Amino acid sequence: MAELVAADIPDGSYVNLGIGIPELVAKFVPAGREFIYHTENGLLGMGPAPAPGQEDPELINAGKKAVTANPGASYFHHGDSFAMIRGGHIDVCVLGAMQVSSNGDLANWSTGAADAIPAVGGAMDLVAGVKTVLVVTQHTTKTGLPKLVRQCSYPLTGINVVTRVYSDLAIIDITPEGFQVHKLAPGVAFKQVCEKTDAPLLPPKEN
Amino acid sequence: MAELVAADIPDGSYVNLGIGIPELVAKFVPAGREFIYHTENGLLGMGPAPAPGQEDPELINAGKKAVTANPGASYFHHGDSFAMIRGGHIDVCVLGAMQVSSNGDLANWSTGAADAIPAVGGAMDLVAGVKTVLVVTQHTTKTGLPKLVRQCSYPLTGINVVTRVYSDLAIIDITPEGFQVHKLAPGVAFKQVCEKTDAPLLPPKEN
């Protein structure tokens, strides 16, 4: 999935990768393209993890893992970092999801359970400010419940913000008509995807 | 006047000096005190004018005159510079005046004449944001009209902002009771000051 996401990101994009599966996107930059990675804790031009023993505890990413800085990087404070996000300067962000609705609402921060401690981080700022919000997720939860739904039951992260979803079953666009399958995963039938989706799906268009 | 102003500024103050007479304050720092001068075009730790021939056209003050930077100076952009002003971080500013009213209103940017081109610069930000606003001015206009008045007739720069006025005739505090003469200039009688002031004046307090 991460590789498919990377293939869709245009050359020269400024990209913010969420914690988890989205982080893997950095491993799949297509040949001939240059992406510049933004991490919201104050670094543009984030590079890969350092060699063991080369970590600087004060050079970390938003997931608090040790990273490096590429040539041409820059450091800045949180105010400036979220000015980049909120101000629409980041081209693409890649996030995980608990639920995505057919109009592009995203829920990815809280189950809304009574005893859950709310924890939002930077997700609401990212979805409100970044031009293209890509979601990478398993098509269903661990217990098999659909994550692509008519309407999110979990508390929202943002409304009408998701551009495209990359799941293990399909790549699905959010369109004014709802979920539009862009491409099925190899060996997956449209019907299978429909069964695991709790909203109408438009079949892939013929090319 | 500039020397009297300097004498009243506490050690360690961050000070912004307006264009004109206020600029002269920098020449009279009392022995044993250190002031740090802020110029709103992006320099903290402004030093005196450079020696002739040593000017850098890109190291200037708010009056667009060549200056220097003292050891321990810092440069910053206009957004950050006015964050210092608006955020209440500058301790003292020294400004000129067209009119000051007895409740501390200041008019120093426009006569309000129909053909005048309005030009405000940073004065409204300074009076709104700086803790102590000192005014240095001749007591009357060139044509002899009082500058200290009951109510300003010129367009205001700010309301209830002036702390103290230093004129050629007296040092006058703005108090809840109105203009309070703090000290008369040598050889000047209280009555003289009253005659050249268009508002009630409280006489200097006995010590």
Place this chain on the structure above:
Amino acid sequence: MIDKRVATPAAAVADIYDGASVMIGGFGEAGSPIELIHALIDLGAKDLVVINNNTGNGESGLAALIGNGQVKKMICSYPRSSHSRVFPELYHAGKIELEIVPQGTLAERIRAGGAGIPAFYTASTIGTPLAEGKEIRNIDGRDYVMEYALKADFALIKCENADRLGNLVYNKTARNFNPVMCMAATTSIVQARKIVEVDGIDPEHVITPGIFVDRLVEVTVPLIESQLIAQGVRYP
């Protein structure tokens, strides 16, 4: 002569009082002023309102301050941690309040507090539970929520180099919330790995101008949170 240096972390935090609001810089262990936090634990001031992006890790630094029962309320974006049970336990026991603020709104509210902007509008949280009860305004066809500035009585800050005037530079992503918190606190207290001569920082490279700093203390070899966690260190 202006000289903001004090001798010890204890002296630097000595006037933090019960009920004070305290911004604490750092994101994860980067830029976290552990020695100043430990001095605050030693001091014992309580009923604090603490502003930080998280709630600390392990059993030292911010997690220890919370664990020591000194914090009445946390304002943060992400109170979860993979290395600390301190906050969740107090939270579930109803012993600590939580105000959750999206990370970018938190940063901007602090920056606004320092910049004399009492309130501003942002699109973050529109349509979410975090916008509930807040004023919404439509500007040019899009909805925004009004957010108020955030200020504090004190800020605890970690930097790399400082001079006696309080000019600061940071190390890499240790910058994070530290510069905006310096701006927004009435009294900004800074621990620097090194205090250099007053001409030791190029004026072009200063990140926090001295005007935003009140006190400085040199901590040459600061504790490293991940090492404390690995060693199971518990403060005090």
Place this chain on the structure above:
Amino acid sequence: MIDKRVATPAAAVADIYDGASVMIGGFGEAGSPIELIHALIDLGAKDLVVINNNTGNGESGLAALIGNGQVKKMICSYPRSSHSRVFPELYHAGKIELEIVPQGTLAERIRAGGAGIPAFYTASTIGTPLAEGKEIRNIDGRDYVMEYALKADFALIKCENADRLGNLVYNKTARNFNPVMCMAATTSIVQARKIVEVDGIDPEHVITPGIFVDRLVEVTVPLIESQLIAQGVRYP
């Protein structure tokens, strides 16, 4: 490979269209992108809305752009100048509009435009004619005026060093409005005295990160406004 360099000032400004809004950096002659302005004069785009703190000096740079009749409206804090009659003459003839904005509000409106803040509150102008007609809100007992963000189609910027990614550093007080204008413009066009290798600027010292920059042109020996004025130079 990302490479924001273009060959000439003319190529850099070639797509500025009639009616565009253009932020122009600089305060006095410090940080003024004279070569880019002259390229815009050569291009001839008209009915421009120009945002700058002033209205130019002498008869080159911004004053020449205005004098050439290309500017429909100026947004600035201080349109007076001791070395230029260009603006006053057009203004009194009713040939140019003026929006006067206090310098700090101008800077913050531009910063807000770049930071995705559509509006904010400030105490500046309260009680003055410049607050008339604006929304006033009392917050914690003090009145504030609401101000809207300012954005532009283009920004013309001068810096000292740049790399191909668009990372910028400035020279002393030439920084002024340039960094916030880079943030607030759809297309930021920068003239750099020197374009250095991509590792030629320390990541700790970058003032404008490349994300805010679209085009770069090297102008090794830029014109100096005060010299042009002393020499009586008139552009074109």
